[in-house]
Amino acid sequence: MTNIIVVFAKIEDAKSIKNILVKNGFGVTAVCTSGAQALSYADEFNDGIIISGYKLTDMICVEIKENLPPDFEMVVMASQRVLSEVSGTGIMGLVMPLKVHELINTVGMMSQGIIRRKKKRKEKPRVRNEEEAAVINSAKHLLMERNNMTEEEAHRYIQKHSMDNSTNMVETAQMLLAMQ
DSSP: OOOEEEEOSSHHHHHHHHHHHHHTTOOOOEEESSHHHHHHHHHHSSSEEEEEESBOSSOBHHHHHHHSOTTEEEEEEEOHHHHHHTTTTTOEEEESSOOHHHHHHHHHHHHHHHHHHHHHHHHSOOOOOHHHHHHHHHHHHHHHHHHOOOHHHHHHHHHHHHHHTTOOHHHHHHHHHHTO
16 A cells, blocks of 8 residues: 555645545545645655645645655645646646546556555665675575585575564574574
């Protein structure tokens, strides 16, 4: 599920947008009235979408965008004149008065993009630092000496046990070395 934060100067506006999103199958993580609140919520999550008005109680939408974590996207709902001021800032604009299907389609499209990026990040092989690699190698050598395994067998053993125990390979290797 994509984290969606709705932030408008008037709480009634924010709740209305939240209700529209919820009725159309989206989960809304937070509803707030200031940029500081929105940024605080955004810092708790790795990625998501902020849906905002142009001007909030403490800042404008461009200031929020500048301070967002890198994997957050932003939609601003405002008049055409105001939206022309934010073009080129990486902010998606929706013209008011709002057409519900435009909001739903935009959020759906952005959500799918976030999900695709998450999937790509997970598919990338994890790069270990030298210290982590040394721990894994030590555990492999221990298994090779103690259990007469090949390096490949020792690696598979650590890999399998890390998956079975829902730990990463470094943690599993550390556990093996601790039991030595």
